[in-house]
Amino acid sequence: MNRVLLLLVFIATTLVIQGDAFYNKRGGHVPGRLRQKPRPGAFRMRPQKGNKPIQNDVLQEATPAPQCESEYDVVIVGGGCGGVYSAWRLANDNPNRKIVLIEATNRIGGRLLSETMPNVHVSEAELGGMRFVAADHVKVDVVVNDLGLQTAEFLMDEGNDNRPYTIRNTVTKQGELTSSDLPLVLFDDEVGLTADEIQYDVFEATVPLEDRDKPTDQMTTVYGYPLYNLGFRNAYTLANASEDAMNYFDATSGYSDYINNLNAAWLMYPRPTEQLASTYYERVVDGMERIPEGLHSQFMNHNDAVTMMGKTVTAITKLENGNYRVSYEDTVNPADKSVVCGSKVILSLTRRQLERIEWDAFQESAKAPLLDSVYSDIAFKLFLSFDSPPFWKDLEFAEFNLNQGRTLSTLPSRNTYYYTGNGSDDSMIMMYGDSVHAQFWADLAVNTEDFPIMLGPEVFFPTTEPMVAQALRQLAINHNTTVDKIGTPNQAMFQLWSAERPIRVKNNGTGNYSIYYPSEPWHVWRAGYNFTDIWDDIIQLDLNQSVYIIGEAYSLNQGWIEGAFETADEMLEKAFNIPPIETEKELPRRRRRRNPRDVH
Structure with a gap:
């Protein structure tokens, strides 16, 4: 009887040890007496970002990696304009290229809805x-024409001088809009001027005469430092403008991100402006969402095109063979997790969405701090x-x-x-x-x-x-x-x-x-960053890795579809040797009838 009992105890103990070892292979805990001493730094913790827990890449690699469900040439994260545009161009360039597009929601289009x-x-x-x-957004114009x-x-x-403006409960007409009749507390030399005239005076007081014809990123201030180091509010203050002068500009521009101290050089950067009656805007008659939908539909006509909807990417890990393991979870049921692998990864995301992905390059690259160069x-x-x-x-x-x-x-x-x-x-x-x-x-x-x-x-x-x-x-x-x-x-x-x-x-x-969690509406450059130098650097944070960042967030056309296409084309030329779309396709004839570029 005692021998039988001892045998049963021995078998039970063996099963417990083997069971713990098997559980460890599946990513579970390791019994204390089998646990190895961690090497220094292996369990360093990172701050939690966003609404998702952040795990450590090294800790992930301490357990056997899950097998890749599929292998792709390119993994694209984000089904907005930049993501579907990249997928479309990559598939057209090489129909045999295996591409997977991963989108967190149940729709294609991102911020076009x-x-x-x-x-x-x-x-x-x-x-x-x-x-x-169309006159400025060449890539969008080409795509709209190509999609028919x-x-x-x-x-x-903007040319209607009778349209009403309401400023602090005072209703006036555009043609009568001067600061003299508005409930604003302005300095004497500002009274009677329009908001644009005051802004021009601020520019003259801030930027020396010899710099005013230079590219905005090369402008200096009268104090000797680059204009891009100033925020919009800083420039008004240094020019001795009144507080209500800034509020006046805010009221007549229609947007408050101007006075949130965005990069002063960015405000001077050539781009379409709503305040000019001659700027010619266009819309897609059936809805702007038809642009990404049309690109996605043509992309999916290729045999090796795959789209995964409702999947949120959580981590990127570089494998020993040089490829990447992209981990994702079901957006509705986060417990449902899986991975795919690819030779190259393209992240078409907003800043906050990028921050929610665990990837060592975000923390370890010397250029990683550049991600803080924009806000929304x-x-x-x-x-x-x-x-x-x-x-x-x-x-x-x-x-x-x-x-x-x-x-x-x-x-x-x-x-x-x-x-x-x-x-x-x-x-x-x-x-x-x-x-x-x-x-x-x-x-x-x-x-x-x-x-x-x-x-x-x-x-x-x-x-x-x-x-x-x-x-x-x-x-x-x-x-x-x-x-x-x-x-x-x-x-x-x-x-x-x-x-x-x-x-x-x-x-x-x-x-x-x-x-x-929806995305930010648009991004703007912070003061202190020379955006014309760094926007291209952000596309590939680590030159030793084939992971790329695109989208309007870090573009020279922030807030526009063109910004997403612009960074995508830059990435495609750098990583795949695919030239910009306007050099491959004939420009639409209708562009030649557009008004000339009118910017501040």
Whole structure:
């Protein structure tokens, strides 16, 4: 009996040891007496970023790596404009190239999101990017032409001197817009000037005469240091401008990221500007989202093209054979994890999305601090539809001569765009802004238990009763009338772009919702960085690794589709020897009819 008992104890002990060893092979714990002493630095911890736990690459390699599900020539992370454009061009360059595109959400398009408001035919509701400038955005123009997409003018109505501006509850017309009649506290030499005139005086007081014709990255200040070391607010202060001079520019530009101390040289950098009536904007008639959708559709026509939807990439590890293991998890069910492997990896992501990926080069490359060279804010869009003719076509508002285009306000509504319908079609208004103005609307969108959903199709964020009530109140102020004259909207639609505010994403087929963190709306260069020198460096942080970063975030066309295409083309030429698209395809003839480039 004792011999049998001893034998059973021996067998049980053996099974426990073997079981622990087997569990370790599957990535579990190691029994204390079998644990090896770690080498110095192997278990260093990194700070946690974003909303996902950060693990250590060395610690990952201490356990056997999972087998790659598939091997690819190229792994592209991000199904926005830069990602699908890269996939499309790579597949066209070599149809036998094995490419996988990994996207965290259940849709292609990134920050291009086009929806249709019921009974509104004058335009799609562009909840994301809404336009491009063909004369400046050459790559976008070539792609739109290649995809056969129909375009139309995106009307700004900048030449309408009768359109209203609302500055601190004072309504005035554009043609009468001078600081003399506005509730602003300005210095004597600023009174009577426009915001653009004050900005020009700031530029003259900050940049010496001999530098004013130089490229912006080579400009110095009267104090002897580079202009790019100054922020926008710094420049106004050093030029002895008043605080309200900056607020005046903020009010008439329509965006608050200008006064968030962005790089002063970037503000002078040649790019399309909304303040010039001659700048010709275009839109895709069926929606801007058709651009990435069309690129993706053509990419998927190739035999070796693969797209994985609803998968969030968490880590990149370089293998002994020089390839890369890309780890990802299901966006809805993070416990569902897997990996793919590839010879090259392309990250088409925003700054915050990049920070959530574990990759040694982010921490160890000498150029890694350059990732901090940009920052982002939040932005919102709110659409309301009305019966036609809408309130702004009533005789009471005839003096403003509104049909299409925008008006501006210092209220949270900020930029208001008008889309006048024809006949029985509904008309539409879009409110659009950033920074604290977006935060105002965000706080009215999240508490749906207390704020019932009021109107319209729910895309991501719900549109609540307090939100619509506030929109109508601000429309009344901006048009110098009462809420009852504005009328009741038929439908409403709201979208918030923020890396910090989660949204509910509806799962196809089930009707259930999951939580997803949307991306930043756009990025701007921080003061202290010479962006014309470093944007190309960021594309390949580590020259010894075949991992590349693209997207509008670190481009010379931030906030535009062109920025994503621009960095993608730079990467494609560097890593694959593929020339820029405008050198491969004939430029569309319609570009030659565009207005000449007009910039500050």
